Amino acid sequence: MNITLRPEIEAIGEEIIENRRHLHQHPELGLQEHNTAKFISEKLNELGLGISTGVGQTGVVALLKGGDGPCIGLRADMDGLPIQETGDVPYKSINDGVMHACGHDGHMAMLLGAAKVICGMRDQLKGTVKFIFQPAEEGRGGARFMIEDGVLGDPDVDEIYGIHLWNYQEFGTVGVQSGPVLAAADEFTITVKGKGGHGAVPHQTVDAVVVSGHLITALQTIVSRNTNPLESGVVTIGQIEGGYNFNIIADKVVLKGTARAYSEANRQMIKQRLRETCDGIGASFAAEIVLDYVDAYPPTVNSAVQSDKVSAAAGRVVGCGVQPPYMTMGGEDMAYYLQKVPGCFFFVGSAPMDREPMSVPHHCSHFDIEEQALLVGSSVWVQLVDDLLLN
Ligand SMILES: [Zn+2]
Ligand SMILES: [Zn+2]
Structure with missing residues:
Protein backbone atom coordinates (compact mmCIF):
# COMPACT_ATOMS: atom_id res chain seq x y z
CA MET A 1 0.00 0.00 0.00
CA ALA A 183 -28.02 -0.83 -11.06
CA ALA A 184 -31.56 0.31 -11.68
CA ALA A 185 -33.39 -0.79 -8.55
CA ASP A 186 -37.10 -1.09 -9.29
CA GLU A 187 -39.89 -2.49 -7.16
CA PHE A 188 -42.97 -4.43 -8.12
CA THR A 189 -46.08 -5.90 -6.55
CA ILE A 190 -47.98 -8.73 -8.22
CA THR A 191 -51.51 -9.57 -7.14
CA VAL A 192 -52.77 -12.99 -8.21
CA LYS A 193 -56.56 -13.11 -8.05
CA GLY A 194 -58.19 -16.56 -8.25
CA LYS A 195 -61.36 -18.08 -6.90
CA GLY A 196 -61.35 -19.53 -3.39
CA GLY A 197 -63.10 -22.59 -2.08
CA HIS A 198 -62.90 -25.82 -0.08
CA GLY A 199 -59.51 -27.53 -0.05
CA ALA A 200 -61.19 -30.78 -1.07
CA VAL A 201 -63.14 -29.29 -3.98
CA PRO A 202 -60.38 -27.82 -6.18
CA HIS A 203 -62.22 -28.21 -9.48
CA GLN A 204 -64.59 -25.39 -8.56
CA THR A 205 -61.80 -22.94 -7.77
CA VAL A 206 -58.88 -21.07 -9.28
CA ASP A 207 -56.11 -21.73 -6.80
CA ALA A 208 -54.07 -18.53 -6.38
CA VAL A 209 -51.30 -20.49 -4.59
CA VAL A 210 -50.81 -22.90 -7.51
CA VAL A 211 -50.92 -20.02 -10.00
CA SER A 212 -48.29 -18.18 -7.93
CA GLY A 213 -46.06 -21.25 -7.92
CA HIS A 214 -46.10 -21.38 -11.73
CA LEU A 215 -45.62 -17.64 -11.93
CA ILE A 216 -42.57 -17.63 -9.63
CA THR A 217 -40.98 -20.44 -11.63
CA ALA A 218 -41.71 -18.75 -14.95
CA LEU A 219 -40.25 -15.44 -13.73
CA GLN A 220 -36.88 -17.15 -13.21
CA THR A 221 -36.54 -17.40 -16.99
CA ILE A 222 -36.39 -13.61 -17.41
CA VAL A 223 -32.80 -13.70 -16.19
CA SER A 224 -31.88 -17.23 -17.30
CA ARG A 225 -33.46 -17.16 -20.79
CA ASN A 226 -34.28 -13.56 -21.81
CA THR A 227 -31.22 -11.71 -20.54
CA ASN A 228 -28.08 -11.70 -22.66
CA PRO A 229 -25.68 -13.92 -20.67
CA LEU A 230 -23.03 -11.21 -21.02
CA GLU A 231 -25.27 -8.71 -19.21
CA SER A 232 -26.49 -8.76 -15.63
CA GLY A 233 -29.98 -8.73 -14.22
CA VAL A 234 -31.86 -9.72 -11.10
CA VAL A 235 -35.50 -10.60 -10.57
CA THR A 236 -36.16 -11.35 -6.91
CA ILE A 237 -39.46 -12.19 -5.28
CA GLY A 238 -38.76 -11.21 -1.69
CA GLN A 239 -42.18 -11.52 -0.18
CA ILE A 240 -45.23 -13.72 -0.72
CA GLU A 241 -48.42 -13.54 1.20
CA GLY A 242 -51.72 -15.34 0.76
CA GLY A 243 -54.12 -17.98 1.92
CA TYR A 244 -56.08 -18.61 5.09
CA ASN A 245 -55.69 -22.17 6.34
CA PHE A 246 -54.62 -25.71 5.38
CA ASN A 247 -58.02 -26.66 4.02
CA ILE A 248 -58.94 -23.48 2.18
CA ILE A 249 -58.01 -22.73 -1.40
CA ALA A 250 -56.66 -19.21 -1.56
CA ASP A 251 -58.42 -16.64 -3.68
CA LYS A 252 -55.55 -14.16 -3.55
CA VAL A 253 -51.77 -14.08 -3.28
CA VAL A 254 -49.63 -10.94 -3.21
CA LEU A 255 -45.96 -11.11 -4.23
CA LYS A 256 -43.42 -8.33 -3.86
CA GLY A 257 -40.07 -8.13 -5.52
CA THR A 258 -37.28 -6.11 -7.02
CA ALA A 259 -35.81 -5.98 -10.54
CA ARG A 260 -32.24 -4.85 -11.20
CA ALA A 261 -30.42 -4.00 -14.41
CA TYR A 262 -27.31 -2.07 -15.43
CA SER A 263 -28.77 -0.71 -18.67
CA GLU A 264 -32.00 1.06 -19.52
CA ALA A 265 -32.58 -1.44 -22.37
CA ASN A 266 -32.27 -4.43 -20.06
CA ARG A 267 -34.45 -2.72 -17.50
CA GLN A 268 -37.22 -2.20 -20.07
CA MET A 269 -36.87 -5.80 -21.26
CA ILE A 270 -37.30 -7.14 -17.71
CA LYS A 271 -40.32 -4.93 -17.16
CA GLN A 272 -41.93 -6.08 -20.41
CA ARG A 273 -41.26 -9.77 -19.76
CA LEU A 274 -42.68 -9.42 -16.24
CA ARG A 275 -45.88 -8.03 -17.72
CA GLU A 276 -46.07 -10.68 -20.47
CA THR A 277 -45.37 -13.52 -18.04
CA CYS A 278 -48.03 -12.30 -15.63
CA ASP A 279 -50.56 -12.02 -18.47
CA GLY A 280 -49.61 -15.41 -19.94
CA ILE A 281 -49.71 -17.33 -16.67
CA GLY A 282 -52.96 -15.58 -15.79
CA ALA A 283 -54.51 -16.67 -19.09
CA SER A 284 -53.27 -20.26 -18.67
CA PHE A 285 -54.95 -20.67 -15.29
CA ALA A 286 -57.97 -18.39 -15.69
CA ALA A 287 -56.66 -16.12 -12.97
CA GLU A 288 -56.34 -12.38 -13.01
CA ILE A 289 -52.78 -11.22 -12.37
CA VAL A 290 -52.13 -7.53 -11.79
CA LEU A 291 -48.59 -6.16 -11.98
CA ASP A 292 -47.80 -2.87 -10.32
CA TYR A 293 -44.27 -1.90 -11.38
CA VAL A 294 -42.60 1.13 -9.82
CA ASP A 295 -39.62 2.72 -11.57
CA ALA A 296 -37.17 3.53 -8.79
CA TYR A 297 -33.54 4.64 -9.21
CA PRO A 298 -32.16 4.37 -12.75
ZN1 LIG B 1 -27.06 2.50 1.70
ZN1 LIG C 1 -25.06 4.70 0.68
Whole structure:
Protein backbone atom coordinates (compact mmCIF):
# COMPACT_ATOMS: atom_id res chain seq x y z
CA MET A 1 0.00 0.00 0.00
CA ASN A 2 1.44 3.33 -1.07
CA ILE A 3 -0.79 6.20 0.03
CA THR A 4 0.13 9.85 -0.49
CA LEU A 5 -2.41 12.01 1.28
CA ARG A 6 -2.72 15.66 0.32
CA PRO A 7 -0.72 17.42 3.08
CA GLU A 8 -3.49 20.00 3.65
CA ILE A 9 -5.88 17.11 4.32
CA GLU A 10 -3.43 15.31 6.55
CA ALA A 11 -3.12 18.53 8.57
CA ILE A 12 -6.88 18.56 9.32
CA GLY A 13 -7.22 14.79 9.54
CA GLU A 14 -8.32 14.82 13.16
CA GLU A 15 -11.00 17.37 12.45
CA ILE A 16 -12.36 15.29 9.55
CA ILE A 17 -12.55 12.21 11.77
CA GLU A 18 -14.13 14.26 14.57
CA ASN A 19 -16.79 15.57 12.20
CA ARG A 20 -17.53 12.05 11.04
CA ARG A 21 -17.90 10.83 14.63
CA HIS A 22 -20.21 13.71 15.49
CA LEU A 23 -22.40 12.94 12.47
CA HIS A 24 -22.27 9.22 13.23
CA GLN A 25 -23.50 9.86 16.74
CA HIS A 26 -26.40 12.02 15.53
CA PRO A 27 -27.90 10.24 12.51
CA GLU A 28 -31.22 11.31 10.99
CA LEU A 29 -33.53 9.61 8.51
CA GLY A 30 -34.13 10.85 4.97
CA LEU A 31 -35.79 14.28 4.70
CA GLN A 32 -35.46 14.70 8.46
CA GLU A 33 -31.79 15.73 8.38
CA HIS A 34 -32.45 19.05 10.17
CA ASN A 35 -29.65 18.91 12.75
CA THR A 36 -27.33 17.40 10.16
CA ALA A 37 -28.07 20.30 7.80
CA LYS A 38 -27.51 22.77 10.64
CA PHE A 39 -24.14 21.21 11.47
CA ILE A 40 -23.04 21.31 7.84
CA SER A 41 -24.28 24.89 7.36
CA GLU A 42 -22.33 26.06 10.39
CA LYS A 43 -19.14 24.43 9.15
CA LEU A 44 -19.57 25.91 5.68
CA ASN A 45 -20.44 29.31 7.13
CA GLU A 46 -17.15 29.32 9.01
CA LEU A 47 -15.44 29.00 5.64
CA GLY A 48 -17.21 32.10 4.39
CA LEU A 49 -19.09 30.20 1.70
CA GLY A 50 -22.41 31.40 0.32
CA ILE A 51 -24.86 28.68 1.27
CA SER A 52 -28.44 27.72 0.42
CA THR A 53 -30.38 25.57 2.83
CA GLY A 54 -33.66 23.70 2.41
CA VAL A 55 -32.67 22.61 -1.10
CA GLY A 56 -34.62 19.43 -1.87
CA GLN A 57 -36.23 19.89 1.56
CA THR A 58 -33.23 19.38 3.86
CA GLY A 59 -30.24 19.67 1.53
CA VAL A 60 -27.44 22.22 1.76
CA VAL A 61 -25.56 23.71 -1.18
CA ALA A 62 -22.45 25.90 -0.98
CA LEU A 63 -20.88 27.76 -3.85
CA LEU A 64 -17.22 28.67 -4.16
CA LYS A 65 -16.82 31.01 -7.10
CA GLY A 66 -13.53 31.27 -8.94
CA GLY A 67 -12.87 32.27 -12.55
CA ASP A 68 -15.08 31.76 -15.60
CA GLY A 69 -14.08 28.12 -15.98
CA PRO A 70 -16.40 25.15 -15.51
CA CYS A 71 -18.62 24.53 -12.51
CA ILE A 72 -17.82 21.27 -10.77
CA GLY A 73 -20.40 19.63 -8.49
CA LEU A 74 -19.17 17.52 -5.57
CA ARG A 75 -21.92 15.57 -3.87
CA ALA A 76 -22.31 13.87 -0.48
CA ASP A 77 -25.48 12.24 0.85
CA MET A 78 -26.71 12.93 4.38
CA ASP A 79 -29.21 10.34 5.60
CA GLY A 80 -28.97 7.46 8.03
CA LEU A 81 -30.97 4.22 8.09
CA PRO A 82 -33.73 2.86 10.35
CA ILE A 83 -31.36 0.47 12.15
CA GLN A 84 -30.55 0.16 15.86
CA GLU A 85 -26.77 0.32 16.15
CA THR A 86 -25.29 -2.70 17.91
CA GLY A 87 -21.56 -2.08 17.44
CA ASP A 88 -19.42 -1.08 20.38
CA VAL A 89 -17.84 2.22 19.40
CA PRO A 90 -17.44 5.38 21.49
CA TYR A 91 -19.29 7.37 18.85
CA LYS A 92 -22.31 5.04 18.77
CA SER A 93 -25.61 6.57 17.60
CA ILE A 94 -27.56 8.31 20.34
CA ASN A 95 -30.69 8.48 18.20
CA ASP A 96 -32.74 5.38 18.95
CA GLY A 97 -33.40 3.18 15.95
CA VAL A 98 -31.41 5.36 13.55
CA MET A 99 -27.89 4.70 12.38
CA HIS A 100 -25.36 5.79 9.79
CA ALA A 101 -24.97 2.23 8.52
CA CYS A 102 -24.03 3.08 4.96
CA GLY A 103 -21.18 5.54 5.47
CA HIS A 104 -23.00 8.77 4.60
CA ASP A 105 -21.57 10.30 7.80
CA GLY A 106 -18.15 9.77 6.25
CA HIS A 107 -19.29 11.17 2.89
CA MET A 108 -20.26 14.44 4.58
CA ALA A 109 -17.07 14.58 6.66
CA MET A 110 -14.88 14.00 3.58
CA LEU A 111 -16.61 16.76 1.64
CA LEU A 112 -16.50 19.20 4.58
CA GLY A 113 -12.76 18.55 4.95
CA ALA A 114 -12.21 19.02 1.23
CA ALA A 115 -14.29 22.22 1.25
CA LYS A 116 -12.05 23.67 3.91
CA VAL A 117 -8.91 22.97 1.90
CA ILE A 118 -10.43 23.99 -1.43
CA CYS A 119 -11.50 27.32 0.10
CA GLY A 120 -7.80 27.95 0.67
CA MET A 121 -7.30 27.69 -3.11
CA ARG A 122 -9.99 30.29 -3.72
CA ASP A 123 -7.78 32.90 -5.40
CA GLN A 124 -6.31 30.49 -7.94
CA LEU A 125 -9.53 28.65 -8.90
CA LYS A 126 -10.29 28.91 -12.60
CA GLY A 127 -13.85 27.81 -12.13
CA THR A 128 -16.59 27.23 -9.57
CA VAL A 129 -17.07 24.44 -7.07
CA LYS A 130 -20.57 23.56 -5.91
CA PHE A 131 -20.65 21.54 -2.70
CA ILE A 132 -23.85 19.50 -2.67
CA PHE A 133 -25.08 17.92 0.57
CA GLN A 134 -28.07 15.83 -0.41
CA PRO A 135 -30.77 14.31 1.78
CA ALA A 136 -32.61 11.02 1.52
CA GLU A 137 -30.46 8.77 -0.65
CA GLU A 138 -31.79 5.60 1.01
CA GLY A 139 -34.96 5.03 -0.99
CA ARG A 140 -36.62 8.44 -1.12
CA GLY A 141 -34.54 9.76 -4.00
CA GLY A 142 -33.44 13.06 -2.47
CA ALA A 143 -31.38 13.76 -5.60
CA ARG A 144 -34.60 14.27 -7.55
CA PHE A 145 -35.88 16.82 -5.05
CA MET A 146 -32.60 18.72 -5.27
CA ILE A 147 -32.68 18.69 -9.07
CA GLU A 148 -36.29 19.96 -8.99
CA ASP A 149 -35.06 22.74 -6.70
CA GLY A 150 -32.47 23.71 -9.30
CA VAL A 151 -29.26 22.33 -7.77
CA LEU A 152 -27.79 21.73 -11.24
CA GLY A 153 -28.42 25.34 -12.37
CA ASP A 154 -27.33 28.89 -11.52
CA PRO A 155 -24.55 28.38 -12.31
CA ASP A 156 -25.05 25.27 -14.44
CA VAL A 157 -23.06 22.31 -13.16
CA ASP A 158 -20.80 21.08 -15.98
CA GLU A 159 -19.49 17.95 -14.29
CA ILE A 160 -20.59 16.12 -11.15
CA TYR A 161 -18.80 13.69 -8.88
CA GLY A 162 -19.76 11.54 -5.91
CA ILE A 163 -17.95 9.20 -3.52
CA HIS A 164 -19.20 6.12 -1.74
CA LEU A 165 -17.09 4.64 1.04
CA TRP A 166 -16.95 0.95 0.20
CA ASN A 167 -16.34 -1.74 2.79
CA TYR A 168 -16.28 -4.32 0.03
CA GLN A 169 -12.91 -2.89 -0.97
CA GLU A 170 -9.69 -2.83 1.01
CA PHE A 171 -8.44 0.38 2.54
CA GLY A 172 -6.00 2.00 0.13
CA THR A 173 -8.02 1.24 -2.99
CA VAL A 174 -10.27 3.50 -5.06
CA GLY A 175 -12.77 1.84 -7.39
CA VAL A 176 -13.33 3.76 -10.62
CA GLN A 177 -14.98 2.64 -13.83
CA SER A 178 -16.67 4.23 -16.79
CA GLY A 179 -20.16 2.98 -17.71
CA PRO A 180 -22.65 1.50 -15.26
CA VAL A 181 -21.42 1.03 -11.68
CA LEU A 182 -24.72 0.54 -9.87
CA ALA A 183 -28.02 -0.83 -11.06
CA ALA A 184 -31.56 0.31 -11.68
CA ALA A 185 -33.39 -0.79 -8.55
CA ASP A 186 -37.10 -1.09 -9.29
CA GLU A 187 -39.89 -2.49 -7.16
CA PHE A 188 -42.97 -4.43 -8.12
CA THR A 189 -46.08 -5.90 -6.55
CA ILE A 190 -47.98 -8.73 -8.22
CA THR A 191 -51.51 -9.57 -7.14
CA VAL A 192 -52.77 -12.99 -8.21
CA LYS A 193 -56.56 -13.11 -8.05
CA GLY A 194 -58.19 -16.56 -8.25
CA LYS A 195 -61.36 -18.08 -6.90
CA GLY A 196 -61.35 -19.53 -3.39
CA GLY A 197 -63.10 -22.59 -2.08
CA HIS A 198 -62.90 -25.82 -0.08
CA GLY A 199 -59.51 -27.53 -0.05
CA ALA A 200 -61.19 -30.78 -1.07
CA VAL A 201 -63.14 -29.29 -3.98
CA PRO A 202 -60.38 -27.82 -6.18
CA HIS A 203 -62.22 -28.21 -9.48
CA GLN A 204 -64.59 -25.39 -8.56
CA THR A 205 -61.80 -22.94 -7.77
CA VAL A 206 -58.88 -21.07 -9.28
CA ASP A 207 -56.11 -21.73 -6.80
CA ALA A 208 -54.07 -18.53 -6.38
CA VAL A 209 -51.30 -20.49 -4.59
CA VAL A 210 -50.81 -22.90 -7.51
CA VAL A 211 -50.92 -20.02 -10.00
CA SER A 212 -48.29 -18.18 -7.93
CA GLY A 213 -46.06 -21.25 -7.92
CA HIS A 214 -46.10 -21.38 -11.73
CA LEU A 215 -45.62 -17.64 -11.93
CA ILE A 216 -42.57 -17.63 -9.63
CA THR A 217 -40.98 -20.44 -11.63
CA ALA A 218 -41.71 -18.75 -14.95
CA LEU A 219 -40.25 -15.44 -13.73
CA GLN A 220 -36.88 -17.15 -13.21
CA THR A 221 -36.54 -17.40 -16.99
CA ILE A 222 -36.39 -13.61 -17.41
CA VAL A 223 -32.80 -13.70 -16.19
CA SER A 224 -31.88 -17.23 -17.30
CA ARG A 225 -33.46 -17.16 -20.79
CA ASN A 226 -34.28 -13.56 -21.81
CA THR A 227 -31.22 -11.71 -20.54
CA ASN A 228 -28.08 -11.70 -22.66
CA PRO A 229 -25.68 -13.92 -20.67
CA LEU A 230 -23.03 -11.21 -21.02
CA GLU A 231 -25.27 -8.71 -19.21
CA SER A 232 -26.49 -8.76 -15.63
CA GLY A 233 -29.98 -8.73 -14.22
CA VAL A 234 -31.86 -9.72 -11.10
CA VAL A 235 -35.50 -10.60 -10.57
CA THR A 236 -36.16 -11.35 -6.91
CA ILE A 237 -39.46 -12.19 -5.28
CA GLY A 238 -38.76 -11.21 -1.69
CA GLN A 239 -42.18 -11.52 -0.18
CA ILE A 240 -45.23 -13.72 -0.72
CA GLU A 241 -48.42 -13.54 1.20
CA GLY A 242 -51.72 -15.34 0.76
CA GLY A 243 -54.12 -17.98 1.92
CA TYR A 244 -56.08 -18.61 5.09
CA ASN A 245 -55.69 -22.17 6.34
CA PHE A 246 -54.62 -25.71 5.38
CA ASN A 247 -58.02 -26.66 4.02
CA ILE A 248 -58.94 -23.48 2.18
CA ILE A 249 -58.01 -22.73 -1.40
CA ALA A 250 -56.66 -19.21 -1.56
CA ASP A 251 -58.42 -16.64 -3.68
CA LYS A 252 -55.55 -14.16 -3.55
CA VAL A 253 -51.77 -14.08 -3.28
CA VAL A 254 -49.63 -10.94 -3.21
CA LEU A 255 -45.96 -11.11 -4.23
CA LYS A 256 -43.42 -8.33 -3.86
CA GLY A 257 -40.07 -8.13 -5.52
CA THR A 258 -37.28 -6.11 -7.02
CA ALA A 259 -35.81 -5.98 -10.54
CA ARG A 260 -32.24 -4.85 -11.20
CA ALA A 261 -30.42 -4.00 -14.41
CA TYR A 262 -27.31 -2.07 -15.43
CA SER A 263 -28.77 -0.71 -18.67
CA GLU A 264 -32.00 1.06 -19.52
CA ALA A 265 -32.58 -1.44 -22.37
CA ASN A 266 -32.27 -4.43 -20.06
CA ARG A 267 -34.45 -2.72 -17.50
CA GLN A 268 -37.22 -2.20 -20.07
CA MET A 269 -36.87 -5.80 -21.26
CA ILE A 270 -37.30 -7.14 -17.71
CA LYS A 271 -40.32 -4.93 -17.16
CA GLN A 272 -41.93 -6.08 -20.41
CA ARG A 273 -41.26 -9.77 -19.76
CA LEU A 274 -42.68 -9.42 -16.24
CA ARG A 275 -45.88 -8.03 -17.72
CA GLU A 276 -46.07 -10.68 -20.47
CA THR A 277 -45.37 -13.52 -18.04
CA CYS A 278 -48.03 -12.30 -15.63
CA ASP A 279 -50.56 -12.02 -18.47
CA GLY A 280 -49.61 -15.41 -19.94
CA ILE A 281 -49.71 -17.33 -16.67
CA GLY A 282 -52.96 -15.58 -15.79
CA ALA A 283 -54.51 -16.67 -19.09
CA SER A 284 -53.27 -20.26 -18.67
CA PHE A 285 -54.95 -20.67 -15.29
CA ALA A 286 -57.97 -18.39 -15.69
CA ALA A 287 -56.66 -16.12 -12.97
CA GLU A 288 -56.34 -12.38 -13.01
CA ILE A 289 -52.78 -11.22 -12.37
CA VAL A 290 -52.13 -7.53 -11.79
CA LEU A 291 -48.59 -6.16 -11.98
CA ASP A 292 -47.80 -2.87 -10.32
CA TYR A 293 -44.27 -1.90 -11.38
CA VAL A 294 -42.60 1.13 -9.82
CA ASP A 295 -39.62 2.72 -11.57
CA ALA A 296 -37.17 3.53 -8.79
CA TYR A 297 -33.54 4.64 -9.21
CA PRO A 298 -32.16 4.37 -12.75
CA PRO A 299 -28.76 2.75 -13.39
CA THR A 300 -25.79 4.84 -12.19
CA VAL A 301 -23.73 5.36 -15.34
CA ASN A 302 -20.35 7.11 -15.35
CA SER A 303 -18.98 9.09 -18.29
CA ALA A 304 -15.67 7.98 -19.77
CA VAL A 305 -13.94 11.40 -19.66
CA GLN A 306 -14.88 12.14 -16.04
CA SER A 307 -13.97 8.60 -14.94
CA ASP A 308 -10.52 9.12 -16.44
CA LYS A 309 -10.18 12.36 -14.47
CA VAL A 310 -11.06 10.55 -11.23
CA SER A 311 -8.65 7.72 -12.03
CA ALA A 312 -5.85 10.25 -12.55
CA ALA A 313 -6.63 12.15 -9.33
CA ALA A 314 -7.05 8.96 -7.30
CA GLY A 315 -3.80 7.63 -8.74
CA ARG A 316 -1.97 10.59 -7.23
CA VAL A 317 -3.30 9.52 -3.82
CA VAL A 318 -3.37 5.71 -3.81
CA GLY A 319 -1.01 4.90 -6.70
CA CYS A 320 -1.78 1.46 -8.08
CA GLY A 321 -4.68 1.17 -5.61
CA VAL A 322 -6.94 2.50 -8.39
CA GLN A 323 -8.92 -0.49 -9.62
CA PRO A 324 -12.32 -1.44 -11.03
CA PRO A 325 -14.91 -1.13 -8.24
CA TYR A 326 -16.33 -4.08 -6.34
CA MET A 327 -19.59 -4.30 -8.23
CA THR A 328 -23.04 -4.90 -6.77
CA MET A 329 -26.52 -4.47 -8.16
CA GLY A 330 -27.42 -1.95 -5.49
CA GLY A 331 -28.97 1.34 -6.54
CA GLU A 332 -27.95 4.98 -5.94
CA ASP A 333 -29.84 8.16 -6.59
CA MET A 334 -26.58 9.73 -7.83
CA ALA A 335 -27.96 8.21 -11.04
CA TYR A 336 -30.39 11.13 -11.44
CA TYR A 337 -27.59 13.72 -11.64
CA LEU A 338 -25.61 11.53 -14.02
CA GLN A 339 -28.61 11.38 -16.36
CA LYS A 340 -28.37 15.16 -16.72
CA VAL A 341 -24.68 16.00 -16.30
CA PRO A 342 -21.56 13.96 -17.17
CA GLY A 343 -19.70 12.77 -14.13
CA CYS A 344 -18.35 9.89 -12.10
CA PHE A 345 -19.47 8.10 -8.96
CA PHE A 346 -16.55 6.27 -7.42
CA PHE A 347 -15.74 4.04 -4.45
CA VAL A 348 -13.19 4.58 -1.71
CA GLY A 349 -12.11 1.33 -0.03
CA SER A 350 -13.00 1.54 3.67
CA ALA A 351 -12.93 -2.02 5.06
CA PRO A 352 -11.67 -1.70 8.66
CA MET A 353 -8.09 -2.99 8.76
CA ASP A 354 -8.45 -4.47 12.25
CA ARG A 355 -11.36 -6.72 11.36
CA GLU A 356 -12.08 -9.64 9.04
CA PRO A 357 -12.68 -8.54 5.46
CA MET A 358 -16.41 -8.33 4.71
CA SER A 359 -17.26 -8.60 8.43
CA VAL A 360 -18.88 -5.14 8.50
CA PRO A 361 -21.03 -4.90 5.37
CA HIS A 362 -23.08 -1.82 4.56
CA HIS A 363 -26.55 -1.67 6.14
CA CYS A 364 -25.63 -4.02 9.00
CA SER A 365 -26.22 -2.97 12.60
CA HIS A 366 -22.50 -3.02 13.49
CA PHE A 367 -21.35 -1.23 10.33
CA ASP A 368 -18.15 0.76 10.75
CA ILE A 369 -15.42 2.07 8.51
CA GLU A 370 -11.67 2.43 8.44
CA GLU A 371 -11.52 6.12 9.36
CA GLN A 372 -8.20 6.65 7.56
CA ALA A 373 -10.22 6.12 4.38
CA LEU A 374 -11.82 9.51 5.06
CA LEU A 375 -8.46 11.16 4.46
CA VAL A 376 -8.02 9.21 1.25
CA GLY A 377 -11.44 10.33 0.00
CA SER A 378 -10.86 13.95 1.03
CA SER A 379 -7.47 13.91 -0.65
CA VAL A 380 -9.01 12.64 -3.89
CA TRP A 381 -11.61 15.44 -3.72
CA VAL A 382 -8.89 18.05 -3.33
CA GLN A 383 -6.67 16.48 -6.00
CA LEU A 384 -9.60 16.37 -8.42
CA VAL A 385 -10.38 20.07 -7.97
CA ASP A 386 -6.67 20.82 -8.23
CA ASP A 387 -6.49 18.91 -11.53
CA LEU A 388 -9.69 20.38 -12.95
CA LEU A 389 -9.57 23.99 -11.83
CA LEU A 390 -5.99 24.94 -11.04
CA ASN A 391 -4.05 23.74 -14.07
ZN1 LIG B 1 -27.06 2.50 1.70
ZN1 LIG C 1 -25.06 4.70 0.68
